[in-house]
Amino acid sequence: MGVGIFVDAEETWIQDPIDEMVLQMMEKYNKEKVTVYNTYQLYCLNKLDHLKRDHKRCLQKGVLFGAKLVRGAYMEKERNRAEEKGYPSPIHPDKAATDRDYNEAVKYCVEHYETISSCCASHNADSNMLQVSEMNKKGIDRDHPNINFCQLYGMSDNITFNLAHAGYNAAKYVVYGPIKDVVPYLIRRTQENSSVTGEMSRELSMVDKELKRRGL
Ligand SMILES: Cc1cc2nc3c(=O)[nH]c(=O)nc-3n(C[C@H](O)[C@H](O)[C@H](O)COP(=O)(O)OP(=O)(O)OC[C@H]3O[C@@H](n4cnc5c(N)ncnc54)[C@H](O)[C@@H]3O)c2cc1C
Numbered sequence: 001m002g003v004g005i006f007v008d009a010e011e012t013w014i015q016d017p018i019d020e021m022v023l024q025m026m027e028k029y030n031k032e033k034v035t036v037y038n039t040y041q042l043y044c045l046n047k048l049d050h051l052k053r054d055h056k057r058c059l060q061k062g063v064l065f066g067a068k069l070v071r072g073a074y075m076e077k078e079r080n081r082a083e084e085k086g087y088p089s090p091i092h093p094d095k096a097a098t099d100r101d102y103n104e105a106v107k108y109c110v111e112h113y114e115t116i117s118s119c120c121a122s123h124n125a126d127s128n129m130l131q132v133s134e135m136n137k138k139g140i141d142r143d144h145p146n147i148n149f150c151q152l153y154g155m156s157d158n159i160t161f162n163l164a165h166a167g168y169n170a171a172k173y174v175v176y177g178p179i180k181d182v183v184p185y186l187i188r189r190t191q192e193n194s195s196v197t198g199e200m201s202r203e204l205s206m207v208d209k210e211l212k213r214r215g216l
Pocket residue numbers: 007008009010039041043070071072073074075091092093094095096098121122123124150151152173195196198199
């Protein structure tokens with residue numbers, strides 16, 4: 001049906017075969033337009049290189065490349081496992097390094113938008129703004145099908161709604177399924193993922209500011 005399929009990225013120790021399978025699917029389905037997208041976790045030391053490597057592979061095979069860009073959700077789990085098993089952590093040592101690679105990846109995808117369809121899947125306002133300004137610099141239409149934005153449903157609506165209102169391709173990622181599976185999943189995300197709690201505090205401070213502005 002031509003509807004895009006975004007394959008999530010998981011823990012590094014199971015990711016290589018997922019990457020290979022998704023690339024093979026790109027070679028099969030991304031001939032005319034991008035239907036299959038892989039996910040790149042830029043908190044990994046090697047993901048910016050993998051992004052460029054996989055783009056080149058698609059170019060060599062004469063197909064289009066699909067990339068969803070995320071920072072990565074399993075930072076604590078990755079670091080704990082590396083320590084337990086005694087190998088070097090595959091994750092950047094600090095947030096600034098992750099941000100640098102994430103923003104480089106955004107720039108790379110916009111730069112090559114004719115052969116890459118990408119999605120900035122982030123709640124980080126600076127990264128979303130960077131994608132907007134890179135598009136402006138190159139004079140790319142706001143609704144160009146190869147450049148997308150996405151935030152989780154119920155989070156960062158200020159970013160999604162303003163992007164959509166301004167005419168950009170902005171989407172919400174909706175977790176769905178039976179209540180018995182979805183609710184425990186959401187609770188785990190809130191408990192385990194310090195990035196979610198970080199985001200919540202950012203949103204909470206905006207609500208707080210708005211309440212003060214309204215004198216409530
Ligand atoms: C639409 C959508 C789809 C997603 N799909 C996936 C997926 O398939 N796989 C996946 O793993 N995640 C996925 N995520 C989650 C994503 O990886 C991030 O965990 C989450 O979005 C927070 O990052 P941010 O860019 O929004 O915001 P920010 O608050 O700017 O960044 C927080 C992130 O920065 C990184 N970070 C924080 N502190 C440090 C540190 N000390 N050192 C190094 N890095 C640090 C971590 O990755 C952390 O999650 C998805 C998110 C969205 C919005």
